[in-house]
Amino acid sequence: MLRNYRPAPRTLIHTRTNSRISDNFLYESELILCAAVTPHRFVSPICHVTSDRARYNSVAIFLHWLLAIAIIGSLCVGLYMTNIPMSPTRLKFYNWHKWAGILILLLSAARLLWRLLHNPPPLPNSTPSWQQLAAHTGHGALYVLFFAVPLAGWAYSSAAGFPIVLFGVIPLPDWVPKDRELAELLKPIHQYLAYALAATIITHVAAALKHQFVDRDRILARMGLGK
Numbered sequence: 001m002l003r004n005y006r007p008a009p010r011t012l013i014h015t016r017t018n019s020r021i022s023d024n025f026l027y028e029s030e031l032i033l034c035a036a037v038t039p040h041r042f043v044s045p046i047c048h049v050t051s052d053r054a055r056y057n058s059v060a061i062f063l064h065w066l067l068a069i070a071i072i073g074s075l076c077v078g079l080y081m082t083n084i085p086m087s088p089t090r091l092k093f094y095n096w097h098k099w100a101g102i103l104i105l106l107l108s109a110a111r112l113l114w115r116l117l118h119n120p121p122p123l124p125n126s127t128p129s130w131q132q133l134a135a136h137t138g139h140g141a142l143y144v145l146f147f148a149v150p151l152a153g154w155a156y157s158s159a160a161g162f163p164i165v166l167f168g169v170i171p172l173p174d175w176v177p178k179d180r181e182l183a184e185l186l187k188p189i190h191q192y193l194a195y196a197l198a199a200t201i202i203t204h205v206a207a208a209l210k211h212q213f214v215d216r217d218r219i220l221a222r223m224g225l226g227k
């Protein structure tokens with residue numbers, strides 16, 4: 001009987017958001033049946049609906065939210081510290097900002113490694129192809145900026161003659177020699193790359209919220225928020 005099973009047409013899945021009880025009942029039954037057929041796979045060869053419930057694994061979710069906190073914190077400190085007068089407090093914020101940048105580099109390397117070794121869960125079947133392309137492009141841009149922003153900051157710090165001493169105890173190597181002109185060039189590069197990262201994150205969050213609350217496709221559950 002299972003061999004002859006055919007999933008219901010896709011329209012059935014989309015009607016879920018209209019909360020029609022009969023459709024929901026059929027949908028849940030279908031999921032249970034699919035899970036019974038292929039319990040260990042996100043996407044069953046015969047049950048396309050299971051991809052709507054797929055999620056990242058716990059390592060990816062942990063790295064996503066830790067990286068998000070580190071990046072948002074670092075962007076906020078970066079904006080704040082440049083506007084306070086020269087003082088021990090200002091230097092303290094600069095050090096925190098640099099340490100957060102190194103943490104972001106390490107977390108990004110871990111995240112990239114995870115990504116190279118795993119396939120992300122497939123997007124819901126209802127996602128139009130242009131949105132799939134936009135999501136992949138946006139994620140790709142985020143990965144590039146994860147590295148570009150802190151590396152440009154590190155190079156600027158070296159060129160300005162302020163080497164990074166991680167947590168005040170581990171001196172890190174200089175990327176480039178101390179050079180005033182180079183520092184003048186690297187400063188706006190770091191700054192504008194950080195603005196580009198902030199803009200990409202805002203777009204990313206807006207897209208996630210639109211999917212969650214307008215399309216109601218429960219995309220946040222893919223990143224560990226809710227069921």
Ligand code: HEM
Pocket residue numbers: 064067068069071072115120123135139142143201204205208209219220221222223
């Ligand atoms: C600094 C902040 C953030 C950064 C840098 C960031 C970065 C990323 C990246 C790179 C991915 C792709 C993961 C991959 O496939 O490798 C991703 C996925 C995701 N993010 Fe974020 N994120 C941030 C904040 C947020 C916030 C605040 C939300 C929720 C409102 C969110 C929701 C999601 C969701 C739902 C996915 C999965 C999308 C999918 O299934 O394709 N992110 N994020």
